[in-house]
Amino acid sequence: MDKRKELAEYYRTCAFPKPVEKKKRKRMNGYKDKPNRYCVECGTPYAERHEIFGGANRQNSIADRLQIDLCPACHRRWHEGTDEETIAWRENWRRKAQKAYEERLIDAGAKPSLARELFRRRYGFNVLEENE
Numbered sequence: 001m002d003k004r005k006e007l008a009e010y011y012r013t014c015a016f017p018k019p020v021e022k023k024k025r026k027r028m029n030g031y032k033d034k035p036n037r038y039c040v041e042c043g044t045p046y047a048e049r050h051e052i053f054g055g056a057n058r059q060n061s062i063a064d065r066l067q068i069d070l071c072p073a074c075h076r077r078w079h080e081g082t083d084e085e086t087i088a089w090r091e092n093w094r095r096k097a098q099k100a101y102e103e104r105l106i107d108a109g110a111k112p113s114l115a116r117e118l119f120r121r122r123y124g125f126n127v128l129e130e131n132e
Contacts, residue, residue: 027062037069041089044071050078052097057123064122066097094127 029049039047047069051061061067070078077086098119105115120126 027059029062029067039071039074040068041074041077042071044073047071048075050075052093053123060122061097064101066101068093091127098123098127 029051034046034048037047037049038045048071049067050070051058052066052068053061078090081087081090101119102112102115105118106112110118116126116128
């Protein structure tokens with residue numbers, strides 16, 4: 001028997017078996033179709049997919065398809081830009097993403113107030129004004 005089979009048999013029969021927990025696999029943005037992706041800001045080809053809500057919400061953004069295509073220069077601007085124009089640009093995309101998320105829920109039968117609350121619970125904040 002090879003070593004792996006011996007270890008598997010040992011852990012299966014020992015008094016304190018090794019836990020069989022598997023690490024949850026993180027979602028990733030693939031590189032498929034990269035030649036056909038264009039930056040939403042400047043139109044440069046070969047743009048890369050970027051999550052609109054990053055950090056702790058990166059996996060939620062991927063799962064909910066709240067992503068945009070950005071070229072490397074615009075991606076740097078997204079993260080490093082501190083001027084008012086860049087801040088307004090980021091907030092505009094975040095508002096659009098939240099609206100898209102809520103519209104999907106409303107189309108599935110949720111009331112607008114419930115859709116807003118579900119977004120708030122999932123992402124931990126609300127970027128839209130209450131009257132939007």
